[in-house]
Amino acid sequence: MKNLVHDQNHFEDELSRIFDNAAIEPSSKVWQDIDHRLGNKVENAFQTAFQDALLQPSDLVWQNIAKNLDAPPFEKLLKNTFENAELLPSDHLWKGISDQLDNSLENSLQKVFANAELEPSKNTWKGIAKNLDSSFENSLQKVFGKAELSPSKKVWQNIEKALLPANHWLSATIWKKIAVAAACVCLMLGGVYVFNSKKLPTAEKQVGKKTDSTNVPENLTKNSEQKNIAKNSVENAEILSNKNEKTTTTTFDNNFTSSKSINIVKVEKNVPSTKNQVKDLNAQENKIVQPTIIENLKLVDLSDFQTLAIDYNSKTPILTLVLPVAFQSENEKTEYAYFVGISGFANQYNPNFALTSANAYLIPSPFLAGDRLGDTNKFHNSLLDSVRNLSSYSFGIDFGKKLTSNFSLQTGVHYTASSFVIDHIVNQLPPKDSQFAGFGINFKNMVHSNTEWLSIPIKIVVQSDRKGLNYGISGGLSADILLANTLKSDLSFVQYNLGANNRLNLSANMGLTISYPLFDRLDIGAEMNYRKALNSLYQSDMVEAKPHWLSLGLGLKFKL
Amino acid sequence: MQNHFQGNEEWLISECISGNSKAQRQLYEQYSKKMYVVCLRYSKTTFEAEDMLQESFIKVFNHLQDFQKDCPLEFWIKRIVINTALKHNRRKLDKAPTEDVTEMLNEPSDDAVVLSNYNFQELLAMIQKLAPRYQMIFNLYAIEGYKHKEIADMLGINEGTSKSQYARAKVILQKMLIQDENPVYEKFSP
Numbered sequence: 001m002k003n004l005v006h007d008q009n010h011f012e013d014e015l016s017r018i019f020d021n022a023a024i025e026p027s028s029k030v031w032q033d034i035d036h037r038l039g040n041k042v043e044n045a046f047q048t049a050f051q052d053a054l055l056q057p058s059d060l061v062w063q064n065i066a067k068n069l070d071a072p073p074f075e076k077l078l079k080n081t082f083e084n085a086e087l088l089p090s091d092h093l094w095k096g097i098s099d100q101l102d103n104s105l106e107n108s109l110q111k112v113f114a115n116a117e118l119e120p121s122k123n124t125w126k127g128i129a130k131n132l133d134s135s136f137e138n139s140l141q142k143v144f145g146k147a148e149l150s151p152s153k154k155v156w157q158n159i160e161k162a163l164l165p166a167n168h169w170l171s172a173t174i175w176k177k178i179a180v181a182a183a184c185v186c187l188m189l190g191g192v193y194v195f196n197s198k199k200l201p202t203a204e205k206q207v208g209k210k211t212d213s214t215n216v217p218e219n220l221t222k223n224s225e226q227k228n229i230a231k232n233s234v235e236n237a238e239i240l241s242n243k244n245e246k247t248t249t250t251t252f253d254n255n256f257t258s259s260k261s262i263n264i265v266k267v268e269k270n271v272p273s274t275k276n277q278v279k280d281l282n283a284q285e286n287k288i289v290q291p292t293i294i295e296n297l298k299l300v301d302l303s304d305f306q307t308l309a310i311d312y313n314s315k316t317p318i319l320t321l322v323l324p325v326a327f328q329s330e331n332e333k334t335e336y337a338y339f340v341g342i343s344g345f346a347n348q349y350n351p352n353f354a355l356t357s358a359n360a361y362l363i364p365s366p367f368l369a370g371d372r373l374g375d376t377n378k379f380h381n382s383l384l385d386s387v388r389n390l391s392s393y394s395f396g397i398d399f400g401k402k403l404t405s406n407f408s409l410q411t412g413v414h415y416t417a418s419s420f421v422i423d424h425i426v427n428q429l430p431p432k433d434s435q436f437a438g439f440g441i442n443f444k445n446m447v448h449s450n451t452e453w454l455s456i457p458i459k460i461v462v463q464s465d466r467k468g469l470n471y472g473i474s475g476g477l478s479a480d481i482l483l484a485n486t487l488k489s490d491l492s493f494v495q496y497n498l499g500a501n502n503r504l505n506l507s508a509n510m511g512l513t514i515s516y517p518l519f520d521r522l523d524i525g526a527e528m529n530y531r532k533a534l535n536s537l538y539q540s541d542m543v544e545a546k547p548h549w550l551s552l553g554l555g556l557k558f559k560l
Numbered sequence: 561m562q563n564h565f566q567g568n569e570e571w572l573i574s575e576c577i578s579g580n581s582k583a584q585r586q587l588y589e590q591y592s593k594k595m596y597v598v599c600l601r602y603s604k605t606t607f608e609a610e611d612m613l614q615e616s617f618i619k620v621f622n623h624l625q626d627f628q629k630d631c632p633l634e635f636w637i638k639r640i641v642i643n644t645a646l647k648h649n650r651r652k653l654d655k656a657p658t659e660d661v662t663e664m665l666n667e668p669s670d671d672a673v674v675l676s677n678y679n680f681q682e683l684l685a686m687i688q689k690l691a692p693r694y695q696m697i698f699n700l701y702a703i704e705g706y707k708h709k710e711i712a713d714m715l716g717i718n719e720g721t722s723k724s725q726y727a728r729a730k731v732i733l734q735k736m737l738i739q740d741e742n743p744v745y746e747k748f749s750p
Contacts (some may be wrong), residue, residue, distance in 0.1 A: 117720075136730065137702040140683065144703050147680040148593035149600065155614050156588055162583065162618045223575035 135240060141253065181524050219398040316363040337520065337560035339400050343555030347392035351545045352450065353383040360542040372429040382424040392418035405465040414455045418547070422447040424548065426494050445491045452483040457509060467517065475510040485537065499540030507533045516556065523557040567748055569633060591634060592617065595641045597680070601643035601687055601699050612648055616641040637746045642704060646714060652692045686736045694729035701726050
């Protein structure tokens with residue numbers, strides 16, 4: 001049985017082996033059928049038919065295509081759609097989030113621990129208490145109770161420096177400002193004093209004289225020159241070439257009587273030859289010589305007359321200028337491009353006369369007008385040497401524009417008044433038919449000149465541009481309109497005329513300035529400047545006057 | 561109100577108020593040395609102390625007219641000096657790291673140290689070695705004599721903090737003192 005089963009399995013295995021790789025070629029009919037079925041004639045026919053087939057789609061289709069082509073791409077549409085898409089989460093979801101964000105727990109914890117205190121353990125307190133035992137502290141306090149050490153000197157120096165402003169009712173800054181202002185005033189006053197101290201000795205100071213009790217000073221002289229004039233008339237006046245010629249002195253040689261009363265002035269020969277003598281004489285001479293008129297003359301003993309001698313050589317012309325202020329300090333804030341200011345000056349003035357023709361030296365002077373006049377000390381000399389009391393002042397408003405941080409252009413309008421006195425001794429001759437013909441009488445005269453100008457300067461100012469005190473220089477031209485120019489004589493019978501005036505004049509100026517900011521927009525400044533006329537004040541061919549001024553001034557400038 | 565001033569000091573104060581620089585100098589000379597030591601106690605360097613002193617005296621002179629004369633002038637000046645010192649130190653405290661003070665509980669203190677053996681310069685040097693907060697609290701409590709409650713108000717801390725930090729400072733200082741009394745010669749000891 002067992003062998004039977006074995007044989008049967010063997011048979012199946014053998015069958016499997018035989019049929020596993022068994023292959024039989026199908027019949028040709030089968031192949032034909034298959035070929036027929038696989039033949040692609042129909043497909044080819046369809047392909048051929050539809051290969052170039054075209055059919056116009058309907059308008060609707062085309063419209064849809066066009067619409068889709070114009071529209072943004074699908075992705076973009078999606079992106080746009082979802083980009084700002086918002087959807088309120090459900091209440092349930094929100095509640096969950098809210099629960100998560102709630103800090104009530106933290107708040108509770110903070111509250112709990114904020115004022116939490118726990119008594120430390122007894123051991124802790126014991127340790128602390130032990131350390132808090134006051135015996136240690138008492139010992140330390142004793143040690144340090146009287147402990148002293150000297151700090152460095154620098155400490156006090158710094159304290160002193162810091163206390164400086166507090167020691168004054170004004171702050172140091174204000175104090176500095178006031179100091180600068182005061183310095184400016186002192187500078188100006190000092191300058192005026194110095195200039196005025198240079199005034200020339202006056203004629204009366206130079207004449208050493210003794211007066212009698214009547215004290216009406218008259219200088220009655222006779223000299224050879226005058227005698228010559230008396231005899232030969234004015235037409236024969238000589239031309240003197242020596243401008244420095246001194247008045248010669250002669251003593252009248254005999255009694256001289258007149259029906260008119262004359263107060264006599266004795267003029268001694270003591271001509272001051274040195275400065276000390278002049279000073280002594282000045283001290284003695286407190287009385288001002290009064291102008292004399294003919295009617296007051298009394299008969300005098302001419303023998304009593306001595307010398308009238310005047311030395312004008314010691315005179316030194318003093319000159320000056322007036323300039324509109326140049327408080328050019330522009331402060332550090334360059335945004336203030338413009339400024340307006342006021343200023344005032346004290347000036348030292350010099351008319352600066354010069355004789356330009358020989359005719360100016362005629363005797364009697366061609367500048368004199370009057371009856372029977374002589375010219376004892378020659379007016380042309382007086383013009384050059386006997387000008388004194390040269391005072392002047394000016395004030396005005398200034399405008400300016402800051403061109404750069406260091407350059408400014410400035411103009412303004414300034415009024416200037418100047419005056420001076422010319423000492424002159426005029427000689428009046430007696431009438432020709434008088435018994436005193438040939439004897440002239442000298443009268444001391446003073447000619448007062450007053451000149452007023454309106455100046456419009458324009459100048460460039462170069463200055464430092466620092467915080468605080470600034471320095472600068474200025475220079476420019478000024479148009480000077482002559483408002484008035486008078487020559488007034490003390491003696492009514494004699495007049496002086498130097499010629500017609502030039503109404504419009506031109507002058508050049510230059511100056512030094514300092515300024516200091518009082519406040520943010522207000523500067524105080526001082527200026528010293530020099531101005532000189534470029535043309536003569538007179539339309540004359542015999543004399544010219546190109547005045548000049550030396551000025552010291554103060555001003556305020558408000559920045560706009 | 562009790563007036564603590566008689567004679568010369570009254571005059572000195574009025575002169576200082578009116579800006580008399582000589583009087584100011586005299587007042588400064590009178591109190592600056594003591595106040596300098598105070599400043600040194602609250603500072604780490606002499607430079608810092610002089611800075612405090614300078615600032616303090618400028619305040620003194622600028623506010624002398626506000627002095628009510630209800631206490632000795634020295635106290636009033638010292639209060640200004642201390643306030644100035646605290647102001648200086650507060651700046652440092654903002655930057656200084658906080659320290660754990662709990663460990664001090666285990667630190668022993670040694671009361672056996674005799675302070676009288678030291679001069680104030682030696683103690684000063686030790687105080688200056690303390691951390692700024694300890695230094696302040698130590699000075700205020702141990703030397704100035706303020707209460708911990710007052711110190712707490714002055715420094716804006718809890719009273720307990722003041723106490724514990726003071727205790728810690730004291731321990732540190734006592735350690736320094738002990739170390740100073742028994743120096744360890746590690747390298748050179750035989």
